[in-house]
Amino acid sequence: MKDTPNRKKILGMNKRSLVYLRPSNRKRYVRLADNKLLTKKNLKKANIPTPNLFAVISTRRELLEFDWHKLPESFVIKPNLGFGGEGIIIIYGHKKNGNFVTGGGKELTEDDLVIHTSNILDGNFSLGNAPDVAICEQRIQLSSFMKPYSYKGIPDLRIVVYNKVPVMAMLRLPTKRSGGKANLHQGGVGVGIDIATGRTTHAVAKGFWLEKDIDLHPDTRAPLRGVSIPQWKDILLLAVRASIVSGLGYSGIDIVLDKELGPLILEINARPGLSIQNANLSPLDDRLKRVRGLKIETAERGVKIAQNLFGGEIEQEIEGMSGKQIISTTEKITLISKDNKKIEVDAKIDTGADITSMDIDLARELGFDEVVNIYHKLHPSGHINTMKPEEIMKMHDDIIDVKTIHSSHGTTQRILIPLTFYLADIKVVTKTTIIDRKHLTYRIIIGNRDLKNFLVDSSKTSSILRLKAKVKKPTPTGSSDSTSSTTATKNDKP
DSSP states (O other): OOSOTTGGGSOOHHHIIIIIIHHHOOHHHHHHHHOHHHHHHHHHHTTOOOOOEEEEEOSHHHHHHOOGGGSOSSEEEEETTBOTTTTOEEEOEEOTTSOEEOGGGOEEOHHHHHHHHHHHHTTTTBGGGOOOOEEEEOOOOBOTTTGGGOSSSOOEEEEEEETTEEEEEEEEEOOTTTTTOOOGGGTOEEEEEOTTTOBEEEEEEEOSSSEEEESBOTTTOOBOSSOBOTTHHHHHHHHHHHHHHHTOSEEEEEEEEETTTEEEEEEEESSOOSTHHHHHTSOHHHHHHHHTTOOOOSHHHHHHHHHHHHSTTHHHHHHHHHOOEEEOSEEEEEEEOTTSOEEEEEEEEOTTSSSEEEEHHHHHHTTOHHHHHHHHHHTTTTGGGGSOHHHHHTTOTTOOEEEEEEETTEEEEEEEEEEEEEETTEEEEEEEEEEOOTTSSOSEEEOGGGOTTEEEOTTSOOHHHHHHHHHOOOOOTTSOOOOOOOOOOTTOOO
16 A cells, blocks of 8 residues: 555554454354355355355365266366465366367366366365365356456455454456456456445556556456446345354455356455455555444344445545545536636546547637647548658647547547646646537546546536536425436547
């Protein structure tokens, strides 16, 4: 976590073990949580959904006699006592030649599976290298919601539950670097989640030395902030119920969203990692102290307490610790013209767009008449796409760059001009493309490159609506009250 005044509050491994794990997690329950088969059995008894179990291989004899082709078309092989995502192989299907297809289209023979399973039995992937058994279970089907945030793997949700209260959560995303595994230490992405709303707030990925802040998925380029997790309250309740069944007072519950079955418990961790603090830009210790010693009777009560305690403070925590201003998806901004005049406009905040884009008439108002005239000369004829960027830039000093844009309408070159604006009282000096946006709702959209000092929260009321609320006339007595909202058209593109 970044160096902030709250750094001393960050929960470290020693304090986690001495203050929270040892007093809260009895050894017998820790052993149960480490054993995936026993955990699955206990969860099934409590009617808590988990991936279906297909087979268990416990001995060399069972391994040699095992018929791999009796398993379903797709399945997962994992060590019963494994940790950190090690030793897991995901099979996506069979080939006509009898081989099995794993991630990235790689083929494995039956002998490959036998060798890997033999390594599992030897304890190569288990805690303390203890002899182990191999589990063959249902492969999770990626939900359509998660597709934009996944690279050849299944994202999962890690929820830390303490004293029956879900105190912190993050979304873990697989990447090319992680080999399709949702594991932060292997190169996956961690995205913090607001406990109250289920919306993502901040994302980190493994850097060269330390974790680094990111705004987009490194492979799919999907925006990671302001994403609403579906069935959020059900997910929190499921996590607390699983923690109760486990007998652990402090646990990390891993949940996946299956395309057909919805939320499923993947694993229960008796020693959950601490990177979740970085993803949330919030120290765990503060939250744990606030629920320590509370008498929680039900899972529903635990979730309600969590959403009351940790939802209202999330914005202040993130702004204070990240140094970033939280804004909405629509905001009023102040543009500075070439002759230093101020022009206030409504802007769409679009983390999905790479760069800022402005309407040509607005560019005229800012003093770029000559560049707009060049635009009208080059764009309608399509001549701009036949010219080299350096040729276009020589046409006027205010043309500071030319960018190639790929969209559903094709590929085109666009002129960029200098731009200075103020958003939430923060000065931004950048460059913007110019385009005819008369048919669109907003005259300007602010792209991701200009949002480095901001966090975008889709649930936050925009400055546009706040201003409208202030000037709204009182509703006459007896008439019905109505609320207006501003939405962008589906055609709003950079």
